[in-house]
Amino acid sequence: MQVCDASGRFIEYWGFKAIHGRVWTLVALRAAPLSQTEIATTLGVSRSLVSGAVAELVDYGLLRAVGTHRNAPYEAVMDFWPTIADVLRTREWMLLEGARVALEGAIDEAEYAQATDEPVLYDVERMRLLLALTEVGQSLLRILIGMRMPRGGERFATWLKNASGLVGKLRRLV
Amino acid sequence: MQVCDASGRFIEYWGFKAIHGRVWTLVALRAAPLSQTEIATTLGVSRSLVSGAVAELVDYGLLRAVGTHRNAPYEAVMDFWPTIADVLRTREWMLLEGARVALEGAIDEAEYAQATDEPVLYDVERMRLLLALTEVGQSLLRILIGMRMPRGGERFATWLKNASGLVGKLRRLV
């Protein structure tokens, strides 16, 4: 399944493991739920690798066991926006916040140095610009995180239509 | 300089090397252009590492030598959107295009199987959904790539104001 590899490569570039993308895509596109051994043999990887990947995907809320018994096969949760929002909320926010705090500290230092006539190594104006950039980034992030998803039956299809319309509006905006 | 480390961490998560972020941030925030040895000693890394990083940053168009002589110090190019657009155009587009092509192929295969009454392993409906998703992604990418930047003197500040306004409009849209 070339789609799984392409998806894996894509996911990998976004800071996750390729195996996550491959497993999720395979399960998502199969008509029937899959057991771990089926996943492993289909993808040509070891069962141990699949075991870990599946556990993490279930933890992320991207995979779900069908039934309660031990060897219950897995189906994909198509509605992955909550997971993406969660990643944005934690990972990206922390990164931007770290940069923002560091910049604020550096600006304070530079201003204190200015006030006491010490030599100022750094360009305060530029630091302010980068600070403003992090704030714009955080605003954008807040919007993305806050995007409400349609509830009920065919969530993913509805969300997709939603997103498509939004992109159209965005094009007119730019 | 904690800002450099924060920036490096951020850049690293976006698929680049942390050293690129650290070097660029240091040069961008310093009031005066910096030589490679100054960069190396300030960041506490070897000159060889800085040499490679600087060469790549110059290649990306994110750093520029001030003057023509061999040991000319470097200043930062603040207007980094062209570089980002370039990365989006090559890396992200290729990834999405790869997924799209693979999905189209799989859909064709599945339809052929349906027509000839062979067993169909994959869910055509879902494949179409993911195909639509890649297309929405490509539309969004086209918009981002096509975003024109202000020309002339204080480009970065103008761009930032531009971007900030855009994010505000986007919030009202969502």
Place this chain on the structure above:
DNA sequence: CGCCTTGTTCACGCATCATTGAACAATGAG
């Protein structure tokens, strides 16, 4: 009840890649 299939855990190997230090090249200063 016992076997066989399935899932989990863990230590190891293997590859990748950032970083270093040393050797080398290039150039400006004295």
Place this chain on the structure above:
DNA sequence: CTCATTGTTCAATGATGCGTGAACAAGGCG
């Protein structure tokens, strides 16, 4: 011209992390 400083190249190192296989656990089915 000579030397010291700066930048470049390259092999070696070290760390990080994916993937594997074997051993182990846990049920289901005969």
